[in-house]
Amino acid sequence: MIVIYARKSIERENSISCETQIEYCKSMIKPDERSEKVITIVDNGFSGGNVNRDGFQKMMKLIRQGKVRKVIVYKLDRMSRSLADFVDILQEFKLHDVKFVSSQESFDTSSPYGEMIVKLLAVFAEFERTSIIERVTQAYAHRSEMGFYMGGRQPYGFELVPAVIHGIKTKKLNPIPSQIEQIRYIYEVYAQESVSLRRLLDILISEDKKPLEGSDWSTAKLSALLKNPIYVKADSDIYDYYERHGTQMITDLSMFTGEYGAQLYGRSKHKPDDPDWFDMKLVLMTHQGIVYSDIWLKCQKKLSKNKQITNSFSNGTSWLAGKIVCEKCGHHMTTVKAVINNNGEIRRYFNCTGKSHQKICTGTKVTIYAEDLENMVYDCITEKLSDLKEIKRIGKTADYSEINDLKLKLKTVEQNEKQLIDTMLSGGFNADLLALANRKAEQLKLDRIALQDRIDELKSKNEDAAVIVNLSRSWKTADYRRKKEVADIMIDKILIGEDGGTKVIWNI
Numbered sequence: 373m374i375v376i377y378a379r380k381s382i383e384r385e386n387s388i389s390c391e392t393q394i395e396y397c398k399s400m401i402k403p404d405e406r407s408e409k410v411i412t413i414v415d416n417g418f419s420g421g422n423v424n425r426d427g428f429q430k431m432m433k434l435i436r437q438g439k440v441r442k443v444i445v446y447k448l449d450r451m452s453r454s455l456a457d458f459v460d461i462l463q464e465f466k467l468h469d470v471k472f473v474s475s476q477e478s479f480d481t482s483s484p485y486g487e488m489i490v491k492l493l494a495v496f497a498e499f500e501r502t503s504i505i506e507r508v509t510q511a512y513a514h515r516s517e518m519g520f521y522m523g524g525r526q527p528y529g530f531e532l533v534p535a536v537i538h539g540i541k542t543k544k545l546n547p548i549p550s551q552i553e554q555i556r557y558i559y560e561v562y563a564q565e566s567v568s569l570r571r572l573l574d575i576l577i578s579e580d581k582k583p584l585e586g587s588d589w590s591t592a593k594l595s596a597l598l599k600n601p602i603y604v605k606a607d608s609d610i611y612d613y614y615e616r617h618g619t620q621m622i623t624d625l626s627m628f629t630g631e632y633g634a635q636l637y638g639r640s641k642h643k644p645d646d647p648d649w650f651d652m653k654l655v656l657m658t659h660q661g662i663v664y665s666d667i668w669l670k671c672q673k674k675l676s677k678n679k680q681i682t683n684s685f686s687n688g689t690s691w692l693a694g695k696i697v698c699e700k701c702g703h704h705m706t707t708v709k710a711v712i713n714n715n716g717e718i719r720r721y722f723n724c725t726g727k728s729h730q731k732i733c734t735g736t737k738v739t740i741y742a743e744d745l746e747n748m749v750y751d752c753i754t755e756k757l758s759d760l761k762e763i764k765r766i767g768k769t770a771d772y773s774e775i776n777d778l779k780l781k782l783k784t785v786e787q788n789e790k791q792l793i794d795t796m797l798s799g800g801f802n803a804d805l806l807a808l809a810n811r812k813a814e815q816l817k818l819d820r821i822a823l824q825d826r827i828d829e830l831k832s833k834n835e836d837a838a839v840i841v842n843l844s845r846s847w848k849t850a851d852y853r854r855k856k857e858v859a860d861i862m863i864d865k866i867l868i869g870e871d872g873g874t875k876v877i878w879n880i
């Protein structure tokens with residue numbers, strides 16, 4: 373089944389009518405789809421920001437029942453004006469294998485181009501979401517500096533108790549002694565050189581040290597526990613550790629006295645297991661830490677070693693990591709940090725692993741500084757993203773021939789109308805034919821209004837504020853992680869020639 377979804381917007385008085393929207397959608401049905409059942413769902417007078425629309429809900433129900441193969445809309449903003457909602461909708465479509473086509477933006481999720489746009493939108497939609505979270509956490513920043521629990525699942529070893537501090541109702545972590553004892557033991561065992569996560573798990577099972585609450589231990593659960601700074605007696609080494617990883621430090625260094633635990637927060641809810649540290653914050657808590665910092669740090673070192681084996685290319689020091697390839701030998705180039713002058717200035721540069729690890733390549737003759745390459749690729753992406761916009765604009769200039777076309781159609785409809793009225797007035801109809809002619813006249817009138825509607829819309833330079841954000845603008849404000857995600861979507865690889873020449877191989 374194909375669903376045509378139309379929405380009369382309340383945002384703009386003179387916006388295009390639903391009938392016209394539907395006509396446009398119908399024109400998007402391909403010849404080989406003509407035999408398929410087409411149903412039309414219309415929402416009247418709802419805002420695009422509101423997904424609680426009757427028709428919209430009806431459509432989603434059909435989709436969830438697996439009855440829909442394709443959804444066609446006139447314009448993307450018919451779906452939703454919120455990018456975050458829009459991306460959620462698209463994800464649900466994808467889940468149920470529903471194709472999505474918009475007639476005005478030549479947007480088709482079944483094309484590679486459409487697929488890439490969806491991925492890019494998702495990256496920026498997440499940005500929209502996290503900036504909301506950001507605002508909330510900023511509001512809580514003062515509160516958190518006093519060490520209040522910032523929410524999320526209550527960590528093993530503690531119970532959350534309501535507390536009123538400085539007149540603010542909040543929650544506090546209270547240690548549970550029997551569980552705390554287990555945690556201390558887990559850290560001590562894992563800190564030993566020979567003990568892997570797997571071995572740690574075996575030891576706990578053989579000694580019958582089951583969790584006193586919640587599900588059984590697993591290596592994932594143990595790894596999460598061992599990574600959590602809520603258990604450490606946070607001192608200056610801990611401060612240093614997180615600061616070096618780019619974590620934003622909320623509490624002042626002078627407070628890191630080795631007494632209190634800390635909480636890491638700000639992790640995106642969409643990537644709960646993201647090992648990267650950027651855009652995370654660390655705040656000191658009011659509860660006593662359990663594990664000494666040297667033991668805690670030893671565990672981190674072991675955990676990150678595990679990580680590097682599975683993920684040797686993304687060393688996190690450049691958002692282009694994993695994309696850079698030496699043209700000469702075909703091996704990846706990874707970032708290296710080096711002091712470049714007597715002032716101790718450190719710069720990152722890309723090094724051919726064929727040279728550094730395997731000695732089969734002589735590498736590049738010039739130094740490829742990560743910053744220079746990042747800047748160059750950054751500009752390329754900016755250009756590429758505005759190209760994507762350009763495709764839309766070309767669509768707009770084609771409107772003039774469309775207007776002309778519509779005017780011709782309008783003229784024909786007007787002539788037909790006139791002819792019909794003339795015939796009716798000449799009295800050549802019996803009652804049945806007159807009723808039929810009336811209906812025909814009514815239809816022609818609707819056609820005329822629809823055409824006029826569309827012509828007016830095309831003429832008006834007043835563009836709808838489409839749901840699609842200006843991608844190149846979002847790109848300008850993208851942080852490290854989003855840069856990396858966008859680069860991952862758009863770029864296949866970047867070849868570096870021996871003389872430092874650069875070739876970007878795009879995914880599309």
Ligand SMILES: [Zn+2]
Nearest residue numbers: 698701724733
């Ligand atoms: Zn090489």
